[in-house]
Amino acid sequence: MASPVALLRSLVRLARRLRFRLEGRAFTHVPGVMGRWPQLAGAGTLSFGPGVVFRSFRTPVRLEAGHGAELAVGPNVFINDGVNIYAARHVSIGEHTKIGDGAMVYDTDFHPVSPGQIIPVEPVTIGRNVWIGARAMVLAGAQVGDHAVIAAGSVVRGNVPARAIVAGSPAKVIRTFDCPDDWVRP
Ligand SMILES: CC(C)(COP(=O)(O)OP(=O)(O)OC[C@H]1O[C@@H](n2cnc3c(N)ncnc32)[C@H](O)[C@@H]1OP(=O)(O)O)[C@@H](O)C(=O)NCCC(=O)NCCS
Numbered sequence: 630m631a632s633p634v635a636l637l638r639s640l641v642r643l644a645r646r647l648r649f650r651l652e653g654r655a656f657t658h659v660p661g662v663m664g665r666w667p668q669l670a671g672a673g674t675l676s677f678g679p680g681v682v683f684r685s686f687r688t689p690v691r692l693e694a695g696h697g698a699e700l701a702v703g704p705n706v707f708i709n710d711g712v713n714i715y716a717a718r719h720v721s722i723g724e725h726t727k728i729g730d731g732a733m734v735y736d737t738d739f740h741p742v743s744p745g746q747i748i749p750v751e752p753v754t755i756g757r758n759v760w761i762g763a764r765a766m767v768l769a770g771a772q773v774g775d776h777a778v779i780a781a782g783s784v785v786r787g788n789v790p791a792r793a794i795v796a797g798s799p800a801k802v803i804r805t806f807d808c809p810d811d812w813v814r815p
Pocket residue numbers: 709727728729730761762763764778779780781782783794796797803804
């Protein structure tokens with residue numbers, strides 16, 4: 630017989646599953662929600678690995694995948710207050726990655742710079758165990774290596790090597806560090 634705590638947990642999971650269902654969304658793995666409910670938008674595909682957690686007490690998190698696009702959030706990813714992620718084609722976020730308050734991830738620039746320019750759309754890949762600092766921006770075409778750290782407020786476009794800390798706008802490598810492949814940042 631299940632303990633009262635286990636029973637309560639199952640009920641919470643069921644309620645979450647039902648709420649996502651009511652919004653027309655069904656996930657194999659239903660994310661955990663601390664605080665405000667995330668806005669999950671767009672006609673594209675959103676997918677979550679097991680153990681994904683949204684935490685937002687002030688500003689809701691918003692994830693959107695446009696028509697035909699895919700936004701794939703890997704296992705145990707932690708998404709903090711006010712994060713905004715938009716996939717026009719493809720955004721993937723590796724397992725155990727942490728995304729700080731107000732950070733933004735876009736795989737499109739949304740607007741052209743000048744008449745006749747094609748709006749840039751380039752997939753974004755974020756590796757495993759990456760730490761994206763508060764209010765950082767990860768722009769179209771960014772490829773972020775495993776374990777990398779994006780300092781608070783940085784603007785990333787292009788490649789961030791694995792195990793590197795990048796800072797500033799445009800973000801530059803400030804140092805690199807060692808860690809085992811399977812390390813998970815606490
Ligand atoms: C990057 C960070 C982890 C510090 O890493 P660190 O290796 O200890 O870096 P240091 O503090 O030694 O700074 C190294 C250099 O980078 C610069 N730097 C550090 N953080 C920076 C930032 N956010 N933007 C611009 N430059 C930054 C420092 O000024 C320093 O420059 P200098 O060598 O010219 O003096 C930290 O500054 C940071 O941004 N943390 C994110 C915190 C956060 O957003 N948490 C969200 C909650 S999930």
